[in-house]
Amino acid sequence: xxxxxxxxxxxxxxxxxxxxxxxxxLPCQARSDEVFCFNWARENLDRFGTPxxxxxxxxxxxxxxxxxxxxxLALLAxxxxxxxxxxxxxxxxxxxxxxxxxxxxxxPVTGLGKDTAIVVxxxxxxxxxxxxxxxxxxxxxxxxxxxxxxxxFTRRQILWRxxxxxxxxxIIAGLRLASVSTIAIATLAVxxxxxxxxxxxxxxxxxxxxxIIIAAAIVILMALVFDGLLLFAKRLTTPWQKARLA
Amino acid sequence: MSLLPPxxxxxxxxxxxxxxxxxxxxxxxxxxxxxxxxxxTVKQLEVTALALALALIVTLPLGLYLGHRGKxxxxxxxxxxxxxAIPELxxxxxxxxxxxxxxxxxxxxxxxxxxxxxxxNAFVGVRQxxxxxxxxxxxxxMSELEIxxxxxxxxxxxxxxxxxxxxxxAIVATxxxxxxxxxxxxxxxxxxxxxYGEDGLLAGAILVALMALAxxxxxxxxxxxxxxxxxxxxxx
Numbered sequence: 001x002x003x004x005x006x007x008x009x010x011x012x013x014x015x016x017x018x019x020x021x022x023x024x025x026l027p028c029q030a031r032s033d034e035v036f037c038f039n040w041a042r043e044n045l046d047r048f049g050t051p052x053x054x055x056x057x058x059x060x061x062x063x064x065x066x067x068x069x070x071x072x073l074a075l076l077a078x079x080x081x082x083x084x085x086x087x088x089x090x091x092x093x094x095x096x097x098x099x100x101x102x103x104x105x106x107x108p109v110t111g112l113g114k115d116t117a118i119v120v121x122x123x124x125x126x127x128x129x130x131x132x133x134x135x136x137x138x139x140x141x142x143x144x145x146x147x148x149x150x151x152x153f154t155r156r157q158i159l160w161r162x163x164x165x166x167x168x169x170x171i172i173a174g175l176r177l178a179s180v181s182t183i184a185i186a187t188l189a190v191x192x193x194x195x196x197x198x199x200x201x202x203x204x205x206x207x208x209x210x211x212i213i214i215a216a217a218i219v220i221l222m223a224l225v226f227d228g229l230l231l232f233a234k235r236l237t238t239p240w241q242k243a244r245l246a
Numbered sequence: 247m248s249l250l251p252p253x254x255x256x257x258x259x260x261x262x263x264x265x266x267x268x269x270x271x272x273x274x275x276x277x278x279x280x281x282x283x284x285x286x287t288v289k290q291l292e293v294t295a296l297a298l299a300l301a302l303i304v305t306l307p308l309g310l311y312l313g314h315r316g317k318x319x320x321x322x323x324x325x326x327x328x329x330x331a332i333p334e335l336x337x338x339x340x341x342x343x344x345x346x347x348x349x350x351x352x353x354x355x356x357x358x359x360x361x362x363x364x365x366x367n368a369f370v371g372v373r374q375x376x377x378x379x380x381x382x383x384x385x386x387x388m389s390e391l392e393i394x395x396x397x398x399x400x401x402x403x404x405x406x407x408x409x410x411x412x413x414x415x416a417i418v419a420t421x422x423x424x425x426x427x428x429x430x431x432x433x434x435x436x437x438x439x440x441x442y443g444e445d446g447l448l449a450g451a452i453l454v455a456l457m458a459l460a461x462x463x464x465x466x467x468x469x470x471x472x473x474x475x476x477x478x479x480x481x482x
Contacts, residue, residue, distance in 0.1 A: 035344060096462045097455040098419030104436055104451035108255040180330045187335040188423070191437070201336045202426070209343050216336035223331035 037210040045214070047200070052218055054114070054195035059186050059222075061118045063179050066125030071171075073126070074133035078159070087130065095127035099185045103192045117194035121186060125178040132174025136167025169241065172234040179226040183219055259448035267445060278435070278446050287453060290431035294418045294461070296353045301360030301413055306406075309368025313402070314394050322369035329362025334420040338427050347428030355427075359420055360413030367409025371402030400474050407469035414465055418458050422450075432457070 070091070077083045097105075102120045110116040140163045148162045164171075190198030200215035235242065261267070266279030312318040341355040375398045383397045399406070422433035435442050435450025442450070470478075 092462075093459065096415055096458050098415070098422055098458050100419065100422050100433070100436065101451040101454035101458070104447055105455065108448070176327075177330070180327065184331050184333045187333040190335070197333070198335050201333065201339050209340060212336050212339050212343065216333050216340075219333045219336070220328075220331045224328075227327070 035209055036213055037208075040210050041214060044211075048197070048214060048218060051195060051197045051199050051215070052222075055183075055186055055197045055219070056222065058114055058117050058121065058189060058194060058196055059179070059183050059226075062121035062182055062186070063125060063175070065118065066122040066178065066182075067129055067175065069122065070126045070129035071133060074130050074137070075159070077130075077134065078137050084134070088127075091127035091130050094123040099124055100188050100191060103188065107192065112193045114189070114194040114196075116192050117186065117189035117196070121182050121189075124185065125182055128178040128181075129171070129174045132170045132177075133167065136170030137163055139170065140166045165237075168237050169234060172230050172237075176227050176230045179230065180223045183223045183226060187215075187219060255444060255448055256452075258445040259452055262442070262445040262449040263453065267443070277442055278449065283432075283435075283449065283453060286430060286432045286434055286450075287457065289429065290418070290421050290424075290433075290454075290457065293349060293353060293356065293424060293429055293431060294414070294421050296349075297356035297417045297421070298360055298410070298414055300353060300357040301364055301417070302410070304357070305361045305364040306368055309365045309406075309409075310372055310394050310399060310402075313369040313372025314390065314398060316373065319369070319373075322365050326362040326366030326369075329358075329365075332359065334359060334416075335423065338420065338423050342427035349429055352421075352424050352427045352429045356417045356420055356424075359416045363409040363412035363416070364406075365409075367405050367412070368402070371405030371409075372398045374405065375401045401477065403473050403477070404469065407465065407472065411462060411465045411469075414461050415458060418454075418461055422454050 073087055073091075077087050094102075099120055102123070103116060106116045106120055110119060144162060144166070145158055148158045153162065186196050187198035187201060189196045190202055197215045197219050201212045262278040263283045264280050266276035266282070268276060309322060312322050337355050337358065338352070341351050345351050372394070379401070380393055380397060383393045388396065421429075421431050422436065424431045425434045425437050432450045432453050435446045436454070439447050
């Protein structure tokens with residue numbers, strides 16, 4: 001049995017990736033042995049536009065949903081302490097199951113397409129964001145909370161005006177980790193026909209190194225931009241950290 | 247939405263794991279079944295273990311050393327964070343297209359994915375050890391190597407193992423797409439859908455999920471065994 005056969009059922013993914021293309025007379029986009037083909041890159045840069053937007057959409061929605069759910073779970077577990085071990089275990093399982101397996105496990109339920117990708121990637125981020133939010137809340141010094149209580153803050157005021165602001169560095173650290181990993185993993189969404197930059201790394205019509213390298217570069221760049229934006233958001237929301245450094 | 251059709255497809259997948267099934271393309275030859283599932287499982291475990299071992303050998307000493315010296319934070323943490331952005335699909339596809347297929351080429355590629363978490367966590371774990379403790383060890387006449395081995399590493403075990411677990415998860419997950427580079431792991435069931443059918447695809451996904459959970463569980467147990475009793479008391 002050949003080690004690889006077309007994945008015809010899963011949409012545009014196909015299998016001529018490893019077919020020998022031996023003619024030297026062909027322009028380099030038709031050969032798979034060229035490391036990087038600048039001519040092709042110049043002429044075909046536009047074909048990365050739509051996949052980039054799709055990728056961005058999947059990742060942004062997954063992180064947004066993941067954050068909303070994980071944050072709500074953390075607030076709940078902060079109040080209802082006995083929920084902490086089971087929540088850590090459940091989010092741990094969702095984090096551990098490899099995304100590619102998770103995609104296909106969800107197929108009978110949510111089908112092919114980007115909904116499945118978003119759900120699975122959101123589930124993947126839960127553990128990181130949940131754990132970091134809990135860590136941030138746990139790191140708030142008891143003396144600060146005592147002082148707030150002494151000033152007449154209610155429990156809710158302490159949470160929203162004392163604990164959560166002080167937990168922002170950890171929460172954002174979690175978001176950074178989650179977004180960088182999610183952006184990389186979202187390339188696998190190509191296997192469930194969800195689009196994204198994975199389509200330019202592995203597909204029937206253009207699977208040669210130049211395309212893989214450009215798509216990978218866009219993925220890494222996107223991760224850097226997300227990381228930078230979140231770092232910037234942390235600076236904006238925690239002005240006291242800068243004061244401490246100065 | 248009824249839950250019955252999904253449940254029925256999982257039933258077919260479990261049958262696929264234990265009994266060979268007819269395939270559309272092999273001309274009557276049956277596919278799947280326990281022996282093939284076992285073979286692919288063993289292959290995936292093998293490539294995962296090899297890649298994790300390679301990543302550990304290369305990275306752990308470096309991370310521990312940098313943490314001990316307190317140098318190279320940018321390298322250890324920065325490279326660690328940047329490494330998470332490597333798209334695994336591109337890595338495997340590029341290795342297959344440019345370097346070659348097979349175990350010897352895929353193992354180092356997978357090891358690359360294990361390097362970031364191990365490096366960052368080894369560095370941070372050692373760095374977090376109380377400097378006074380290290381000074382005390384030095385005062386007792388321990389050499390720098392002894393300090394790393396007998397003081398810093400034991401105290402950093404929870405963090406270091408956290409990195410190893412992260413690396414193992416990343417590696418076993420990516421080993422699933424290793425069939426793209428000619429290493430037949432459980433991903434073969436998942437990716438060769440026209441050979442193994444819907445049942446095979448789901449069977450592969452179930453087995454990969456179980457394997458990742460088993461590896462994570464095993465490493466969590468190992469972490470508990472490696473953590474010294476004194477440290478367990480402190481956290482309890």
